[in-house]
Amino acid sequence: MPERPQALFAMTARNVPHIFPPEVLVRLREHVEIDPTLVAQDFTDPRIRETLARTEVLITGWGCPRLDAAALDAAPELRAVLHAAGSVKGFTTPEVWQRGIAVSSAAAANALPVAEYTLAMILLAGKDVFALRDRLRGRRAFPYGDILPGIGNYGRRVGIVGASRIGRRLIELLRPHDLKVSLADPYVDEAEAARLGVPLLELEELLRTSDIVTVHAPQTPETRHLLGARELALMPDGSVLINTARGALLDHDALIAELRAGRLSAILDVTDPEPLPAGSPLFDLPNVFLTPHLAGSQGNEVARLGQTVADEAERLARGGGLAYAVDHTVLERAA
Template sequence: MSGPVVAVALTPPVRELFFDPADWAALRRLAEVRLPPPGHDVGDEATLARLLADADVVVTGWGTAPLTGGLLAGAPRLRLLAHTGASVKPFVTPESFARGVRVTQAGEAMAYAVGEQALALTLALLHGLHRFDHALRTGVDWARAKAAPPRRELRGATVGVVGASRTGRAYLGLVRALGARVLVTDPYLDDAGAAALGVERVALDELLSRSLVVSLHAPVLPGTVGMIGARELGLLADGALLVNTARAALVDEAALLAALRAGRIDAALDVFHAEPLPVDHPLRALPNVLLTPHESAGTVQSRRRAAGIVLAEIDRFVRGDPLRHEVRPEQLPTTG
């Protein structure tokens, strides 16, 4: 074969979410495109092995099987994994890099969408919309429904951002534009970087104790798993608000449930330790919690931007140009 082969290892619903007809046309101009046979699951290693047999590039997404040693041994031409999402950890193995497979991802496409939803959740919590909605939907009488805890405006409020990631920066830019004072904790952010962002860099404990709203935007790393536990939640003032559109593993779930049941804080959560969230999970019944089903990045524009990044990276790869969103082996532990 003279031209490159791109194996699109995505389920039909995921393909439709990301790639429109113009994207498919652009991809077919770049390479020969291979799709899994109808009814075959790309989460099945045998299906993926057949798809990758003579592929130079694989496009991955939710449900794609990881690149195990066995898969790689049967795909001698494979040289690039282009992921439609942010974290490549579910798909990439050390053996991938050892065999010369480069990795790129489209996480940048999602940053604004996640930041905007975190802003929406912040505003909903500040104005008590979740409590009003819960009260009216569960039959609470009008007078009791109106007797919500004091509501506050974002303008002039202190907002703490845990993690100056791409989503964290998108969020802090939005809340600053609406008049919030912003504190940030991030071990990779120095004073000069904080000054450039217009924020104050502080330690986590200070951020928690000073902030009315705390929004989480950190990756899952050995040092961040469970970083918000009972002690840290205890540093929050009564009536503080917690927003998590990042990863559930950042927060000790039992400690969070205890704080929520005590009524000390309110929370908005887009990520959960168990997904799908069980129907009988206690979070579903609490009036001081706003829940969304891990969809903060799921805007039409975000998906289209991700497809654009994947196409541009494949184009650069085919041309031999440097990739702009490459994940190198040493970066994998810090990609979340």
Template sequence: MMRPKIAFAMAADKTKYVFDAAALAQLAAHCEIVQEAPLDSFSDPQARAVLAEIDILVTGWGCPRISAEVVKAAPRLKLIAHAAGTVKYMLDPAVYAAGIAVTHAADANAVPVAEYTLAAIIFANKRMFEMRDRYRADPARVSSYALTNEPIGNYHRTVGLVGASRIGRKVAKFLQGFDFTVLLSDPYVQAGDPILAQVELVDIDTVMARSDVVSMHAPSLPTTRAMIGARELGLMRDGATFINTARGALVDEAALIAELQSGRIHAVIDVTEPEIPEVGSPLYSLPNVFLTPHVAGAIGTERLRLGQLVVEEIERFIAGVPLEFAVEPALLERLA
């Protein structure tokens, strides 16, 4: 039996470390790698020649959209293995119409996001970002020590999760090792779901009103756009922290900024809408905001998990074993 032919399509400057030498060697043991250098376009003659002979296409961040024309140019293509998280925006319906299987590494990318969220929760409850600023301004530690006598810390605190996504579920699991009460709001969670052993299922208003920290883990859908607005933010306790590592579109940013400018709540924000806030946005300078540039997901060597997951999925596919992380068309619409 001939070994399947494989190629890569991704932006090299965004995918360093995804496939190291060991991962490539593991792939080469099962596949013929047509071209190790990733394609960054599907339109030139060389790319079309590669597409014409491959059975498996490994994609990643920066992959061009896989259009109906690309599918037509790849008549042998049987599997698209996405070595990153979100895959739905790069797939034309022609992919599924052609019977091409799709898998992705979102589960691997969820690990560092959940780790980031856990760190943010712990630091938020201890008011570490404010503690840092007070110490810088007052090396004598008078104001820092004053903060330690406030009702802060991580003992008997309430953490609210919005969305039982793969990231939300990993966060819930991490939180089991702490003295937290964990609330969850997700309309899709049904009786018998294993996560109910770890959380208390409540509505969104209860999450916002009862939690010391609220963390967003819902997908970006038409129905979830701006799901957190002025009313929801107004329900939060004084001194509570709002964390968003999901999608900026989930939040009415103007309402969030207004609430933050009041100084009543704090925020840890990794994602915004637009992707980069406009120059002069208060999010860059508000003292009660910890803003990061969409880096909660896999960065640096954390990307190795993405490549390893994809290699293992390709091995399953070649062996005729069901894919563990297959992306079916019905699932695609509910992905982040």
């Protein structure tokens, strides 16, 4: 049996037992030699540097220190980084790619709970659940048996902004439902949209023709305030905006103005800034449903990220290619 490569955890230490519970850790250790009690949170720590010098595989996650030239110089044997989370933008540097180090990400696994959250919110928003819940709570009475006009998910128009991993997974999850789904993404052409099974629209047309708009674009300098006052004004009266991507994609001042006017509703899992200041009107506006950045992997879902890394470690140990290798040439426009 070939010798297992030396590996090292590099992430926030308290997250390790959640991402790698016992059964997942056992699987990981079948393919790499790793000490779960040794976790790099600072690559200059003398105890870490001793192991780093012979590390071939880094198992990274939220809180991983930056892999700059100094850190990489201290890890001359490093050949792969397996990231047990989504984006690698926060800790990778050009030196990683220049040195030919393979990088894998569990972004695809992390996309699933975000898509599930979004699906749930679309269906609840289509029923106007949040407003009607408040109406029932306030009046302690409701016109049971009456047909409520204007609600329902039969033929509801859903616009997806961004064919990211999450956007694409959401398209899959929406297929069994009687919804009219469309997509806006400048990097997708008509042929690819056809393969995804959705019509491709310009952003302005999508905003004008959607009852529910859900944002899944990456955060880049070009997408900051992607939806500002002009774009929000295009959305029909009574429509709903969902954001599970990054808060900076929305101009919050413009959004708050629309919300105060009562023209739109919003479901926000991310904000700008994050967390919001205590005095933000988003906490109290009745047409806002606010959640604390929990759409992504949480609780028992983070073990799926660890399982993805264990699978990648097996492929690496067998000399195969990584299933979720990161392409650094498109990293800047990836979510």
